[in-house]
Amino acid sequence: MSKEPVLREAVLSWLEHAGGVSPKSQSPGMLMLQPHWEDVVAAVAAAAPRDEHPDLYTLGKGDGTLNQWTLLVESGLAYVAGLIAVGAPLSLAEVADDFVAFCTGPAPVAERWLLLNGTFPHGTRIPLGQYTLQTFTADELLKTVPMPALHSIQPWSHALDLITGAPFLHLPKPGHKVTRPPDRSDATSPHPEAQHWQALLPLMLWDEELLQVDSVFTVARGRCFDLNHQDVPTRQDQHTGDAETEVRATGDFRVQAADLPALTAFCTTISAKIDAVMAGRTHSRRIPKERAQRLQDAATRLLDAYQRTRHHDSVGETDYGKLLLDYVVCLELLLRSSNDRGGRGISSTLQNRASALFLSPEEQNHARALTREAYNARSCYAHGRAIKEQTEKEQQEKLQAVRLLTQKVILRWLILTPSGPEDLEPLLDAAPGPGREEHIDQPLRNFFTTTPPRRRPADIAPA
Known part of the structure; x- marks a missing residue:
C-alpha cells in the first residue's frame, strides 16, 4: 500500500475521535492525545521525510522530530476538529485530501x-x-x-x-x-x-x-x-x-486590457535599464558605482514622498516643505555628480540639465522654471525660512507638478544614461551642441515612439 493512502486513512480515523472532544476542551495538547494521532505522525514521517520536507520538522533537532504544531494547527486540522464538534457540515474526505497535499506537496518557498x-x-x-x-x-x-x-x-x-x-x-x-x-x-x-x-x-x-x-x-x-x-x-x-x-478600495491607477501589451513592453524595457545601471555596483570603476547608488537613493526618496502624497490629500506647511525637499533631492541626485565642484550655482546647474532632457522649447522652459521655483522653496525650507505663502490648492498643484517633473527626469535619465564608465552630465552640459541630436534627441524619440508610457510626452511628435 502506498504511503499517501495510509496517511489519508490515519487522518480520517483521528478525526472521528478528535471531533468528539468538547469544544471547550479542544486544546492542541488534548487533540494530540486522541486515538490515532500517533498513526498520523508516523504516516507523515513515512510520506514526507525530513530531507524532502524540512518545513514540517522541528528546527535544530537531529533526530528528525516532526513539528506537531505545524501538523495540527498550521495545517488547519485543529480547526476542523472544532468544526466537527459543533456539527458543521464538512466533507472529511476533502479535508483528508487537503492534509495529505499539505504534507506531501512541493516544499514551500x-x-x-x-x-x-x-x-x-x-x-x-x-x-x-x-x-x-x-x-x-x-x-x-x-x-x-x-x-x-x-x-x-x-x-x-x-x-x-x-x-x-x-x-x-x-x-x-x-x-x-x-x-x-x-x-x-x-x-x-x-x-x-x-x-x-x-x-x-x-x-x-x-x-x-x-x-x-x-x-x-x-x-x-x-x-x-x-x-x-x-x-x-x-x-x-x-x-x-x-x-x-x-x-x-482602489486608487486612480487603472490599466485597461488594451493597455496591457504596451505596459508590459514599457516595464520590460525600463527594468532592463535599471538592471544595467545597478550592475555598476560591482564595477571596478567609480562612476558606475556612484551612478547605481544615485539611482537607488533617488528612487527610494521618490517612493518615500510618493507614498505620503496619497490621493493628493491636504498637507501642512511642514509636510509641504518635506515633500518638496524630497523631490528636489531626487533631481540633485540624478543631475549632479561628484565631478561637480563647489556648492555655488547648484540651482542653475539643475535648471540647465533638467531642461536639456526635453526636446521642445516649451517643455524646456517649463522644466527650467519649475526646477528653479522648487529649488528656491526647498532652500527656504532647508534653511528655516518661510516658503512663499500659497493657498492649499496652490500647494497641491505645485506638489503634483514637481512630482511629475521628477518622474519625467528619472525616466529620461534612465533612457539616456550610458551603461559604460561615462556619465550623462557632460552630455547635458554640452546641449545645445553638435552631439545633442545623437546622444539626447534621437534616443528619446526612439524610446517614446516605440515604448511610450501611457501618455505620450508633449515634446514627442505623434508617430
Whole structure:
C-alpha cells in the first residue's frame, strides 16, 4: 500500500475521535492525545521525510522530530476538529485530501507579496526583474492557503474574496524562514515600498496617477498566507437598491486590457535599464558605482514622498516643505555628480540639465522654471525660512507638478544614461551642441515612439 493512502486513512480515523472532544476542551495538547494521532505522525514521517520536507520538522533537532504544531494547527486540522464538534457540515474526505497535499506537496518557498492599490486586467502577469506583477484568480489564491476545502468557512475566506483579481508584486525569498506570524520586517518599516523600488519604479513611470503599496505579506504557497481582513483597505459599493457590498478600495491607477501589451513592453524595457545601471555596483570603476547608488537613493526618496502624497490629500506647511525637499533631492541626485565642484550655482546647474532632457522649447522652459521655483522653496525650507505663502490648492498643484517633473527626469535619465564608465552630465552640459541630436534627441524619440508610457510626452511628435 502506498504511503499517501495510509496517511489519508490515519487522518480520517483521528478525526472521528478528535471531533468528539468538547469544544471547550479542544486544546492542541488534548487533540494530540486522541486515538490515532500517533498513526498520523508516523504516516507523515513515512510520506514526507525530513530531507524532502524540512518545513514540517522541528528546527535544530537531529533526530528528525516532526513539528506537531505545524501538523495540527498550521495545517488547519485543529480547526476542523472544532468544526466537527459543533456539527458543521464538512466533507472529511476533502479535508483528508487537503492534509495529505499539505504534507506531501512541493516544499514551500517563502515569497514577499505587495498588495497594490491599482486596478489591472484579469490575467496580468508582467516580469519586473526578480519580481512578478500578477493578478490572481480565486482558484490561484485558494491554492496559497492550507485546507482549501474549508474556504467558505475559514476566517480568511472573506479577505481572499476581497483580493481576488487584485494586483500583487511578488518576489521569491529562497532560504527565508517562513514563520507564523510571518516576518513583518517590511510591514513595520516606515516606508516598506522603498525596499522594492526596482519593481515599483517602472510602474510609477508608466502613468501619472499614484500607485501605492497597501500591505506587505509573507506567503508560502500551500502553507500560510497570514491574511487578515484589516490588511485590505475596503469601501462600501452599492449596486442595486439599498444593498451594499464590501469591496477592495482602489486608487486612480487603472490599466485597461488594451493597455496591457504596451505596459508590459514599457516595464520590460525600463527594468532592463535599471538592471544595467545597478550592475555598476560591482564595477571596478567609480562612476558606475556612484551612478547605481544615485539611482537607488533617488528612487527610494521618490517612493518615500510618493507614498505620503496619497490621493493628493491636504498637507501642512511642514509636510509641504518635506515633500518638496524630497523631490528636489531626487533631481540633485540624478543631475549632479561628484565631478561637480563647489556648492555655488547648484540651482542653475539643475535648471540647465533638467531642461536639456526635453526636446521642445516649451517643455524646456517649463522644466527650467519649475526646477528653479522648487529649488528656491526647498532652500527656504532647508534653511528655516518661510516658503512663499500659497493657498492649499496652490500647494497641491505645485506638489503634483514637481512630482511629475521628477518622474519625467528619472525616466529620461534612465533612457539616456550610458551603461559604460561615462556619465550623462557632460552630455547635458554640452546641449545645445553638435552631439545633442545623437546622444539626447534621437534616443528619446526612439524610446517614446516605440515604448511610450501611457501618455505620450508633449515634446514627442505623434508617430
